[in-house]
Amino acid sequence: MRKILLGWGLMLTAGVMGASVVGASGGGGRGQRRRGEKRRGLHRVQHGHCSYTFILPEMERCQASPVQYGSTNMVQRDKPPPAESDWSAQKLQHLETAMENNTQWLQKLEKYIQENIKMEMVHIQDHPVHNQTATMLEIGTNLLTQTAEQTHKLNVVEAKVMNQTSRIEIKLLENSLSTNKLEKELLVQTSKITKLQDKNSHLENKVQVLESQQRDELEDMREEKNRLQGLVRTQTTAIEALERQLRVASTNNSALQRQHQQLMESVHTLINMVSTGTGILLRDQRFCDCAEAYKAGHNISGVYYIYISNMTEPTQVFCDMETSGGGWTLVQRRVNGSVDFQRTWKEYKMGFGDPAGEHWLGNELAFQMTSQTQYALRVELRDWEGNTPYSHYDKFQLASEKQQYRLFLWGYSGTAGEQSSLVSHGTSFSTRDADNDNCLCKCALMLTGGWWFDACGLSNLNGIYYTVGHNIRKLNGIKWHHFRGPSYSLSSTAMMIRPSDF
Numbered sequence: 001m002r003k004i005l006l007g008w009g010l011m012l013t014a015g016v017m018g019a020s021v022v023g024a025s026g027g028g029g030r031g032q033r034r035r036g037e038k039r040r041g042l043h044r045v046q047h048g049h050c051s052y053t054f055i056l057p058e059m060e061r062c063q064a065s066p067v068q069y070g071s072t073n074m075v076q077r078d079k080p081p082p083a084e085s086d087w088s089a090q091k092l093q094h095l096e097t098a099m100e101n102n103t104q105w106l107q108k109l110e111k112y113i114q115e116n117i118k119m120e121m122v123h124i125q126d127h128p129v130h131n132q133t134a135t136m137l138e139i140g141t142n143l144l145t146q147t148a149e150q151t152h153k154l155n156v157v158e159a160k161v162m163n164q165t166s167r168i169e170i171k172l173l174e175n176s177l178s179t180n181k182l183e184k185e186l187l188v189q190t191s192k193i194t195k196l197q198d199k200n201s202h203l204e205n206k207v208q209v210l211e212s213q214q215r216d217e218l219e220d221m222r223e224e225k226n227r228l229q230g231l232v233r234t235q236t237t238a239i240e241a242l243e244r245q246l247r248v249a250s251t252n253n254s255a256l257q258r259q260h261q262q263l264m265e266s267v268h269t270l271i272n273m274v275s276t277g278t279g280i281l282l283r284d285q286r287f288c289d290c291a292e293a294y295k296a297g298h299n300i301s302g303v304y305y306i307y308i309s310n311m312t313e314p315t316q317v318f319c320d321m322e323t324s325g326g327g328w329t330l331v332q333r334r335v336n337g338s339v340d341f342q343r344t345w346k347e348y349k350m351g352f353g354d355p356a357g358e359h360w361l362g363n364e365l366a367f368q369m370t371s372q373t374q375y376a377l378r379v380e381l382r383d384w385e386g387n388t389p390y391s392h393y394d395k396f397q398l399a400s401e402k403q404q405y406r407l408f409l410w411g412y413s414g415t416a417g418e419q420s421s422l423v424s425h426g427t428s429f430s431t432r433d434a435d436n437d438n439c440l441c442k443c444a445l446m447l448t449g450g451w452w453f454d455a456c457g458l459s460n461l462n463g464i465y466y467t468v469g470h471n472i473r474k475l476n477g478i479k480w481h482h483f484r485g486p487s488y489s490l491s492s493t494a495m496m497i498r499p500s501d502f
């Protein structure tokens with residue numbers, strides 16, 4: 001900006017601004033009146049980049065005071081004072097003159113300004129400062145543009161950052177919620193764990209109490225065990241003593257048995273001697289059973305040879321020629337327990353024992369005999385009190401080995417019970433090695449011997465032989481239920497057959 005001071009009190013200030021009159025007023029320190037100075041007016045004109053300030057002298061306000069030549073109060077008066085109209089005319093003329101002077105002066109000024117402006121413009125256009133200013137302006141503009149772009153980019157980045165921040169905040173919020181949930185869950189779990197720990201400690205206490213009790217009981221049991229072991233040692237000693245005594249007794253018993261055997265042999269010898277003159281053991285006469293021998297005139301009981309079925313070799317059998325008309329072939333006999341009846345299937349099939357004493361004729365021979373013709377069965381019994389009842393069956397038949405020597409009986413009668421102690425129809429024969437009974441158990445092992453057990457039935461004449469005094473309460477003895485009940489063991493038995501039509 002430049003200031004041009006004119007000789008007659010005009011100061012011109014030029015700047016690089018648009019050309020326009022900004023305003024005209026008295027102001028600033030320069031335009032302020034000082035005491036003793038003439039009044040001056042300060043006027044500024046803006047043209048483009050330049051501004052011009054003019055300081056113009058103001059007219060003296062005549063000598064009249066505002067009171068003398070008019071105010072709003074004067075106008076409102078009803079009647080002007082008488083000398084005032086002349087004064088006003090003078091004043092008006094004076095003002096017109098002043099205005100004319102001013103107008104002339106202003107025209108001069110305008111002309112001057114226009115010339116000066118032209119010169120200034122030429123001067124400004126030629127001056128390199130203008131170019132520099134333009135360049136600076138251009139650079140400024142570019143800087144502004146770049147700044148605007150950078151600002152825009154920054155805004156975009158800021159928006160992104162804001163978005164990202166928002167997302168992170170949301171996630172943080174979510175995480176915070178999850179954390180809260182987890183914390184709650186953790187509290188619940190902690191509470192549960194505490195409860196469980198309480199329970200656990202309670203149980204541990206119980207276990208400790210139980211362990212203590214068990215220790216005590218174990219101690220008691222140890223003492224009891226020691227006591228029992230002492231007892232067992234005592235008993236073992238006693239048993240050993242008893243065994244020694246038993247061995248002595250057995251030795252004595254063996255001696256008695258030998259004597260008994262000798263006696264039996266003597267008896268057999270005597271029987272044979274007696275039978276020599278009565279036809280017993282006649283091998284040259286072929287009887288098919290004792291009934292034939294009886295019919296042939298042999299009426300003495302004893303051992304006879306008979307030829308069963310188509311057998312070429314004779315079989316020794318005992319014939320009872322006295323009981324109920326005689327002619328009976330013995331199938332079984334127990335008298336003294338001298339023969340062991342705990343035998344196998346094969347032994348019961350083929351027969352065992354001594355026909356003159358205790359024996360089992362054999363299932364196969366009985367089957368062959370009862371296949372020839374119809375036989376009756378008689379069961380002779382004796383208890384230890386001397387009672388001798390019998391059971392009679394009109395018809396007796398055995399099936400083959402393939403059918404387990406099944407038993408078939410018809411027409412029971414007799415004195416050994418009102419009912420039969422043998423199951424009548426189709427009971428299979430069983431031994432300890434052939435379980436054909438109708439029990440889930442093995443009757444032959446429980447009751448001993450071989451028999452038509454059913455399950456396990458009311459009779460067993462092949463059980464263990466118990467001597468007198470030992471014969472009661474014996475389920476595995478020689479029993480016939482409808483005679484002496486289920487646990488009485490009899491002293492002697494005999495099963496015998498002869499043809500039904502004898």
Ligand SMILES: [Ca+2]
Pocket residue numbers: 435436437438439440441442443
């Ligand atoms: Ca069975």
